[in-house]
Amino acid sequence: MAEPNFKNRTLYHGDNLSFLRGMNSETVQLIATDPPFNKNRDFHATPDSLAAGARFKDRWRWHDDVHEEWTDSIKDDWPAVESLIAGARLAYGDDMGAFLYWLGVRLMEMHRVLRQDGTLYLHCDPTASHYLKLMLDAIYGRQNFRNEIIWHYRRWTAASRNFQRMHDVLLRYTKSDAFTFNLLYEPYGDWIDKDYRYVDEETGRRWRWHTVKGKRYKVFLEDRDRGVKLNDVWQIPYLGSTAKERTGYPTQKPLALYRRIIKASSNEGDIVLDPFCGCATTPVAAEQLGRQWVGIDIWDKAHETVLARLAAEGMLTADKPPPQFWTKRVHYETAPPRRSDRNELAAPSLKLKTPRPLEPWEKLSHRQMKKILAQAQRSNGNVICAGCGRELEREFMELDHIRPRADGGENHIRNRILLCRPCNGRKAQYLTLRGLLHANKKAQWLKDEGLAQLAREHARERADWVRDNFDSAECQALIGG
Ligand SMILES: C[S@@+](CC[C@H](N)C(=O)[O-])C[C@H]1O[C@@H](n2cnc3c(N)ncnc32)[C@H](O)[C@@H]1O
Structure with a gap:
């Protein structure tokens, strides 16, 4: 396995494709990322916020965004991906085809940089989640699909003729069968006291009756404090406009969501990568949990926002003006790292080739x-x-x-x-x-x-x-x- 050719706490500024291609193969334990979803709109940050001035486009056009070099190489090396993109183009339109090509080449490089025990969480929504699942099956292997997690939230929505849209999707794929996974628990709801209504006088443990074939058994609540095993529907509040952690970045996600992902699929000291890190929710969550991290974003204000967020979280202390005197220095780079491994790139049938x-x-x-x-x-x-x-x-x-x-x-x-x-x-x-x-x-x-x-x-x-x-x-x- 190659050594990482990048430092902990690095923020790369620019198009993530060149940075991903510059990263050594199999160096990262977890990729948690939230790319544009093909929403056919541009996003702008709230004026006067920490992120003021930030914007990114989420519109895709076949003639502007798709390179002949990609279509040729995907057709040759990833025939299944090419066919499914052609299908999406027919079913949905050129913009979906262009979006899938654009993201597809990046997902292939993400697969290459992931370690054998690594996991990818791809954050998306129902606009493209069904096409992205097909694409991840083709790139990561259907046997490595682990979960479709529904992030359910409540928010104000305008009246419409549809059921209210209140969820995002997280597709979880691993690189192999030997992946890191820490089972998480969430507190029992109020129902537990009603259900387990009896209390054992000697031990203080709660219990209930369970009947099988007319016979009654006592069932004890195993561990009241540990809670119930987390399932694949996650109820985490949406970030309201007045939430304390709000930076004003238009698509900012809650720290609680990314903390949960990081806890489940990495251990302390592991490297977490977010190639579309926006206002740095993944890096901040990784820093809070004692993981190493690398973030990439094309938006030039990301660096300042990360520093300001980390400082606000009390994770950086400055005795002199930023950025050079922060005690935990964040490395800001605009050039891709230099490969020190065999220089493989993502290639046919998931084999790696030395070009x-x-x-x-x-x-x-x-x-x-x-x-x-x-x-x-x-x-x-x-x-x-x-x-x-x-x-x-x-x-x-x-x-x-x-x-x-x-x-x-x-x-x-x-x-x-x-x-x-x-x-x-x-x-x-x-x-x-x-x-x-x-x-x-x-x-x-x-x-x-x-x-x-x-x-x-x-x-x-x-x-x-x-x-x-x-x-x-x-x-x-x-x-x-
Ligand atoms: C949905 S947002 C991510 C939001 C992030 N999860 C957060 O909580 O702030 C998508 C991000 O991808 C970035 N982006 C779009 N194209 C990119 C590219 N080619 N390379 C790197 N970043 C890109 C945008 O600037 C935007 O910040």
């Missing part, structure tokens, strides 16, 4: 590869499928791997081919091209084996030519034009 530097010809986008291969496999104005030999219009062709990703096949053009949609579906993530030919023969889908072979040869020749002539004007015109 090697790519040659320029290996970095072609899907669009560019499709264009080159469509020319190589063309015939009579159409494109020949390299799986069945059918001649179809380019729109019916899909880019696939010759050697599957699951088998170590690479993403560059020399391992690519264009297949018609049925062949691509049949090949899925596991068949080789040879395996596809056999499957097509069996299913009587193979139309012209000779043509399919010709298409493959032309594609291979063209890919070799691109590799060998990448810098030539002809090749550049082919890629760019």
